[in-house]
Amino acid sequence: MLEIRGARRIFTTPEGGKVTALDRVDLNVDENEFVTLLGPSGCGKTTLLRAISGFEMLDGGTVRLEGADLSKLAPFRRPINTVFQSYALFGHMSVARNVGYALEVRGVDRAARERKVSDALETVGLSDMGSRRPSQLSGGQRQRVALARAIIAEPRLLLLDEPLSALDRNLRQQMQLELKALQARLGIAFIFVTHDQEEALTMSDRVVVMREGRIEQIGTPREIYRHPRNRFVTEFIGETNIFALTVDRIEGDLARARTAEGTCLSLPAAGRSRGEAVTAVLRPESLHPGAEGIAGTVMRSVYLGSDLVIFVRPEAGGAEIRVTTRDGADAPMTGDAINLAYDPAVIHILEDR
Ligand SMILES: Nc1ncnc2c1ncn2[C@@H]1O[C@H](COP(=O)(O)OP(=O)(O)OP(=O)(O)O)[C@@H](O)[C@H]1O
Numbered sequence: 001m002l003e004i005r006g007a008r009r010i011f012t013t014p015e016g017g018k019v020t021a022l023d024r025v026d027l028n029v030d031e032n033e034f035v036t037l038l039g040p041s042g043c044g045k046t047t048l049l050r051a052i053s054g055f056e057m058l059d060g061g062t063v064r065l066e067g068a069d070l071s072k073l074a075p076f077r078r079p080i081n082t083v084f085q086s087y088a089l090f091g092h093m094s095v096a097r098n099v100g101y102a103l104e105v106r107g108v109d110r111a112a113r114e115r116k117v118s119d120a121l122e123t124v125g126l127s128d129m130g131s132r133r134p135s136q137l138s139g140g141q142r143q144r145v146a147l148a149r150a151i152i153a154e155p156r157l158l159l160l161d162e163p164l165s166a167l168d169r170n171l172r173q174q175m176q177l178e179l180k181a182l183q184a185r186l187g188i189a190f191i192f193v194t195h196d197q198e199e200a201l202t203m204s205d206r207v208v209v210m211r212e213g214r215i216e217q218i219g220t221p222r223e224i225y226r227h228p229r230n231r232f233v234t235e236f237i238g239e240t241n242i243f244a245l246t247v248d249r250i251e252g253d254l255a256r257a258r259t260a261e262g263t264c265l266s267l268p269a270a271g272r273s274r275g276e277a278v279t280a281v282l283r284p285e286s287l288h289p290g291a292e293g294i295a296g297t298v299m300r301s302v303y304l305g306s307d308l309v310i311f312v313r314p315e316a317g318g319a320e321i322r323v324t325t326r327d328g329a330d331a332p333m334t335g336d337a338i339n340l341a342y343d344p345a346v347i348h349i350l351e352d353r
């Protein structure tokens with residue numbers, strides 16, 4: 001439905017320097033899809049949204065919506081709406097008038113407007129709050145007003161720029177589920193921006209990982225988590241263990257590989273060859289205390305409620321290994337000698353080191 005090809009945007013700073021905010025970005029968004037742009041501050045997420053909404057011009061490339069070139073369409077004529085982090089509500093207007101304002105400006109008659117406002121408020125669960133002012137609402141309720149205002153004109157595509165970042169953790173998690181449900185109910189495509197990886201994994205059909213104006217990887221949350229393409233995506237998508245290894249030998253289905261310090265790991269042999277250098281990813285939840293595996297000592301632990309994160313120094317030396325286990329009476333303690341067992345099949349080899 002949305003097709004972005006070769007999008008480029010280069011800003012000139014007041015000092016005359018150049019910032020490449022978007023560097024040949026290609027992205028397709030399907031009808032009804034929930035796509036999340038994920039990446040560190042300054043990687044170009046907002047610039048990409050602004051290029052789609054028409055508030056930012058591109059220096060190269062095209063944006064098409066249902067086949068039509070959007071560059072010829074003024075921002076307010078595009079069937080696209082945006083929800084901003086700051087809500088940007090009018091403080092002197094009632095909630096209902098805030099929500100219906102776009103229709104008012106377009107000259108939609110009062111009866112039709114009131115009907116749509118009441119539908120939109122119902123959709124976001126604020127039916128009885130239409131006469132309040134934004135200042136008389138909680139942060140989560142204000143965010144819902146901003147949503148109602150964005151969906152009232154029935155856009156084909158909704159852009160959401162970190163809409164939940166001002167909310168506390170509990171409310172944010174509740175709103176994540178609500179937004180996902182709302183998107184399914186409305187049947188329109190959402191492009192959602194966040195720099196919170198957990199939020200991206202929870203909500204999205206597909207995640208687009210960005211870095212310095214470029215797309216590093218696009219995939220389902222599971223693909224991105226289990227099969228990150230490179231070190232940047234691996235590290236951005238969650239705490240993990242990365243091992244630089246050299247393959248020593250192949251034994252049947254397994255390849256034996258070693259770190260520079262001498263820690264040995266077993267990997268699936270498929271595609272590996274002797275002497276090859278590989279970068280392997282082993283997630284903290286894929287390791288558990290066992291009878292054999294990587295030998296080491298528990299250096300410290302962090303209590304997280306039901307889970308416990310322990311940091312293990314390998315006997316052979318090298319970086320501490322992070323392990324997530326359940327807390328309980330038999331949980332490993334600082335100073336314990338431990339073996340970290342794992343299933344070699346869960347080791348992921350980075351295709352691009
Ligand atoms: N008008 C501008 N002039 C110069 N540089 C700009 C301008 N707007 C954005 N930039 C730069 O372009 C890059 C991308 O900015 P953008 O706002 O798209 O990042 P972002 O991914 O949304 O970051 P954040 O997570 O902090 O919101 C940044 O390096 C930023 O400093």
Ligand SMILES: [Mg+2]
Pocket residue numbers: 045046047
């Ligand atoms: Mg931004």
